[in-house]
Amino acid sequence: xxxxxxxxxxxxxxxxxxxxxxLFALGLILxxxxxxxxxxxxxxxxxxxxxxxxxxxxxVIGTGLFLLVEGxxxxxxxxxxxxxxxxxxxxxxxxxxxxxxxxxxxxxARREPGDVRTP
Numbered sequence: 022x023x024x025x026x027x028x029x030x031x032x033x034x035x036x037x038x039x040x041x042x043x044l045f046a047l048g049l050i051l052x053x054x055x056x057x058x059x060x061x062x063x064x065x066x067x068x069x070x071x072x073x074x075x076x077x078x079x080x081v082i083g084t085g086l087f088l089l090v091e092g093x094x095x096x097x098x099x100x101x102x103x104x105x106x107x108x109x110x111x112x113x114x115x116x117x118x119x120x121x122x123x124x125x126x127x128x129x130a131r132r133e134p135g136d137v138r139t140p
Contacts, residue, residue, distance in 0.1 A: 022048055022115045026108055035104045048111070052118065056083030059122055087114040 025044035032038035060079020064072045091110030098106040 022112055026112070029104055029108065035107060048115075052087065052115065053080055053084065055118060055122070056080045059083065059125075063125075083118065087118065090114040090117055 025041060025048060028038040028040040028044060029035060032041070035041070056079045057076050058079075060075040060077070060083075061072055063079070064075030067075070091114050094110040094113045095106060098109045100106060102109070
């Protein structure tokens with residue numbers, strides 16, 4: 022997210038850097054993997070079929086919420102912001118994803134202080 026923004030900034034705007042598209046693709050793959058992993062984490066210890074449902078639900082729900090946040094933030098940022106307007110939704114969506122996942126794990130750790138699982 023930040024590296025892509027630096028590539029866009031240093032090139033002088035959108036679609037001017039050769040790194041922009043590969044970094045976008047990498048970010049997209051990583052965010053989808055994060056939602057899949059979160060879905061699996063939420064369903065840890067359950068039946069395999071339920072874990073598959075959790076994986077799919079994590080991807081679908083996570084992506085849907087990400088797109089919603091991106092659209093809302095993009096609409097709130099003024100046109101005068103230039104390329105930042107198009108990227109701000111990605112930044113906010115990514116930061117919210119990390120924050121929500123960390124909050125979920127923190128709340129789980131508070132509820133189950135003695136439940137330490139090792140690989």
